């Protein structure tokens with residue numbers, strides 16, 4: 001009974017507190033206790049979700065959406081390397097809509113009570129008011145930005161190998177090291193990203209093992225909604241647009257049209273592999289991602305009508321990494337990247353998102369993102385190279401893609 005009263009007071013305090021204060025307290029408390037955190041906002045929504053895994057263990061998982069409990073998944077670009085697919089279990093869940101913290105029924109009340117006592121206290125004392133928000137910083141080997149010459153050389157080499165028919169498309173990436181402002185405040189960055197990019201998936205993953213990744217991605221990998229509808233998209237082709245550009249007026253060149261068609265073809269091939277014919281295809285149409293426009297085609301499947309309940313898991317396995325971030329065919333393009341990219345992609349161009357939260361799974365490609373080090377950030381971006389690529393133009397494209405995050409850091 002005593003606990004119940006404490007819990008009620010705590011929930012009442014939450015209602016009176018600001019969203020930022022709540023996020024900050026939950027981050028600081030989690031980092032003090034080695035708990036993992038994921039904070040996100042879905043495209044076209046205002047509700048923000050935060051989950052905490054209080055197990056103090058790193059959960060390495062297989063991306064099996066039907067088997068996994070409620071939580072948040074983050075997978076690297078290359079699962080055969082040093083980085084692994086990690087799951088953040090939903091032990092504690094906070095929604096900005098309900099302004100309520102819920103404890104997973106799987107957590108035993110007595111045990112969690114001991115852990116949460118400090119949190120109750122922290123909240124009522126307003127102990128974090130004058131402190132910045134803490135986050136994990138994993139060590140990173142990346143100490144140098146990719147130079148323009150380096151990148152252009154890599155694109156030239158890629159065009160050469162495409163001319164030799166080694167592959168059709170490849171997506172070389174680069175990194176950009178940026179010092180962090182002394183007053184860097186991660187929650188403020190999150191809020192600004194949410195505001196600037198209403199149709200992106202905004203997220204922060206902060207985990208003792210993998211550090212902190214922040215992103216504003218326009219690219220859905222797969223989703224399964226409450227009605228068991230499956231969706232994936234092909235997103236590629238890039239051009240800069242103004243704030244008030246009418247998307248219907250945006251024209252595309254042959255290079256971009258072909259580049260995006262390749263991604264669609266890749267998705268349809270995945271459907272073919274599993275003999276699934278009952279999908280609908282919508283597009284391509286122009287989609288906005290901040291100051292950029294992309295070409296996008298939507299693919300939808302009713303998994304109940306087709307009696308294919310594991311479609312999400314099967315497609316996740318087949319699709320990743322798609323030709324939007326790796327290349328086509330996958331194997332030779334991937335071999336090119338392994339050989340020619342100097343940096344580790346780690347979780348860049350991997351995937352991430354909530355799994356089975358409120359009966360939905362929404363997984364996105366981790367692009368337009370950065371990894372946070374203690375006093376700097378590593379930004380990542382790539383550009384699709386085909387036989388018609390102009391190296392200088394591709395470099396410019398990677399610069400503009402970095403701007404998605406960079407302009408918010410500079411604000």
Ligand SMILES: C=C(O[C@@H]1C=C(C(=O)O)C=C[C@H]1O)C(=O)O
Pocket residue numbers: 171219235236237238294324325367368380381382383384385401
């Ligand atoms: C690889 C990135 O973006 C991908 C590549 C695109 C392209 O080559 O035109 C467009 C959208 C994304 O699928 C990135 O943002 O880093």
